[in-house]
Every structure is written in C-alpha cells, then in structure tokens.
Amino acid sequence: MELHRFINQMAANAQRLSALAENVSQEQARWQPGPNAWSILEVICHLRDEEKADFRAHLDLILHRSADPWPRISPEAWATERHYNEQALDTCLRDFLSARKESLDWLRGLSAPDWNREYPAPWGSPIRAGDMLAAWVAHDLLHLRQLIRLHWAYTLRQVQPYTVDYAGDW
Numbered sequence: 001m002e003l004h005r006f007i008n009q010m011a012a013n014a015q016r017l018s019a020l021a022e023n024v025s026q027e028q029a030r031w032q033p034g035p036n037a038w039s040i041l042e043v044i045c046h047l048r049d050e051e052k053a054d055f056r057a058h059l060d061l062i063l064h065r066s067a068d069p070w071p072r073i074s075p076e077a078w079a080t081e082r083h084y085n086e087q088a089l090d091t092c093l094r095d096f097l098s099a100r101k102e103s104l105d106w107l108r109g110l111s112a113p114d115w116n117r118e119y120p121a122p123w124g125s126p127i128r129a130g131d132m133l134a135a136w137v138a139h140d141l142l143h144l145r146q147l148i149r150l151h152w153a154y155t156l157r158q159v160q161p162y163t164v165d166y167a168g169d170w
Helices: 003-021 026-030 040-053 055-064 075-081 089-108 129-158
Strands: none
Touching: 003 040, 003 089, 003 129, 026 040, 040 055, 040 075, 040 089, 040 129, 055 089, 055 129
C-alpha cells in the first residue's frame, strides 16, 4: 500500500469537498431533497465528525492499541442529535479542513505501518488497518458523489419551469 498516494488523494479530496461547499447560500446549504436525505451542511458536519471520531481513531486503534475497545460512533444519529442542519456551514467546513490536516499530518508521521494488522471488530469479522485506510479514502468519494447529486437536484429545482434536458444525462 502506497501511503503517500492515499495521503495525496485525501488532501485533494478535502479540497474537492471544500469546493462543493463553498459559495453556497444558506438556503441551499440547508436544503434537503427529501425527508431522509441530508443537506450539504449535514454532509459537511458528518465529514467533520467522522474525521475526528471515526477513521483516524479507528485506524490508530488497529495499528497501535489492539487491546482497547472499539470506540462506538453513531453517524446517522449525530445528524439529529448534534443539530447538523442548524450549524454554520463555513465553521463546519473550516473544522473539517482543520481535522483533515491533522489526520494527514498523523498519517505522514506513521513509521512503517503494518497494513495487515487486524482488529477483532465488534461486527464479527476482523478489520485490517489497510481496510480502514481504504474505507477512509472511499468515504470521501461517496460524499463527493453525494454533494454533486445535491447540487444537481437543487439546480433542477431552481431552474423550473425550464429543463436541463439539453445538458445530457449521466
């Protein structure tokens, strides 16, 4: 596993995520396309909290503290419990970017990590350090896709009664 490639990708992903959240009106930041769908603001708050409490913490556990218990997280519940959609987008984005920088610095400081090191995860099957890093990188991509879809849906709503048919389909 080429750690430096993943570090570079994660740094670039942070900038991509930031670009999709910048210059968004408060209305668009809080807009949800459906009752169970997240807004742009909720996605950014989620990314911030995952960066702080999930991936780095769990990867550190797998690599360095395999006797410690798995820290429990509740990302779905956090959106409501932590009132994500009532927070300030610029503050959440700044906090995410700061946490990502800390994570990247931490990753750069790893010395010969054992990517095959396993942790007996609470869901039954073990998880390797490499699996956790791969999931961390993939998590960014899932939310990049989600933010693009939110921009697309919001644009469709804003241009009515006109259509975007001429743009093509994806």
